[in-house]
Amino acid sequence: GESVGLHLPTLSVQEGDNSIINCAYSNSASDYFIWYKQESGKGPQFIIDIRSNMDKRQGQRVTVLLNKTVKHLSLQIAATQPGDSAVYFCAEGPGGYNKLIFGAGTRLAVHP
Amino acid sequence: DGGITQSPKYLFRKEGQNVTLSCEQNLNHDAMYWYRQDPGQGLRLIYYSQIVNDFQKGDIAEGYSVSREKKESFPLTVTSAQKNPTAFYLCASSPRTSGKNIQYFGAGTRLSVL
Numbered sequence: 001g002e003s004v005g006l007h008l009p010t011l012s013v014q015e016g017d018n019s020i021i022n023c024a025y026s027n028s029a030s031d032y033f034i035w036y037k038q039e040s041g042k043g044p045q046f047i048i049d050i051r052s053n054m055d056k057r058q059g060q061r062v063t064v065l066l067n068k069t070v071k072h073l074s075l076q077i078a079a080t081q082p083g084d085s086a087v088y089f090c091a092e093g094p095g096g097y098n099k100l101i102f103g104a105g106t107r108l109a110v111h112p
Numbered sequence: 113d114g115g116i117t118q119s120p121k122y123l124f125r126k127e128g129q130n131v132t133l134s135c136e137q138n139l140n141h142d143a144m145y146w147y148r149q150d151p152g153q154g155l156r157l158i159y160y161s162q163i164v165n166d167f168q169k170g171d172i173a174e175g176y177s178v179s180r181e182k183k184e185s186f187p188l189t190v191t192s193a194q195k196n197p198t199a200f201y202l203c204a205s206s207p208r209t210s211g212k213n214i215q216y217f218g219a220g221t222r223l224s225v226l
Contacts, residue, residue, distance in 0.1 A: 034214065043116075043118075043202050043218050046215075049212065051211055099160065100157075105153075105154055
């Protein structure tokens with residue numbers, strides 16, 4: 001999920017397949033991580049979060065994996081649906097009332 | 113209907129003009145944030161406020177100003193000093209939760225220069 005300016009990295013998947021969206025974070029001191037979904041022309045929508053004392057957390061059809069050794073975060077979406085098509089952002093932060101630092105995003109395109 | 117309301121949805125600015133973007137929340141959240149999003153890019157923090165009558169600069173505060181006179185309101189003014197204001201502006205709020213920072217976003221305001 002690294003920024004390439006105007007051209008977001010795109011992940012294309014078939015409907016029903018599993019999707020894995022990756023994110024490399026920058027600050028080894030970050031202890032809180034969060035994923036958002038943004039549909040075109042709308043505000044970001046919270047999906048799932050994870051604290052650094054965990055390496056996996058599951059939600060409904062989504063799983064977030066955290067590898068602190070290599071500073072890597074991933075979002076897995078099971079049985080991807082057309083409604084999952086959007087831009088996905090990861091964000092990192094020290095937790096609490098502090099800033100979140102957002103990545104540039106990855107576009108997920110789901111094909112029937 | 114609880115949530116974060118941004119207005120207007122679209123806004124046009126003339127040269128040398130200041131414009132103000134509205135953000136209101138009825139979620140009783142303490143913290144509020146303003147972000148700027150350019151096409152194909154992530155969100156960049158302009159200003160944030162953790163409590164009424166207090167706010168801090170984010171990463172790109174130059175050319176912008178804010179106020180936080182009420183808990184539910186955090187308006188953003190784009191001043192004439194901001195030479196490239198065309199962007200999608202997003203307001204967010206978050207509750208005081210230990211160890212977490214789930215920010216809830218409004219629908220955004222798209223600002224263009226005439």
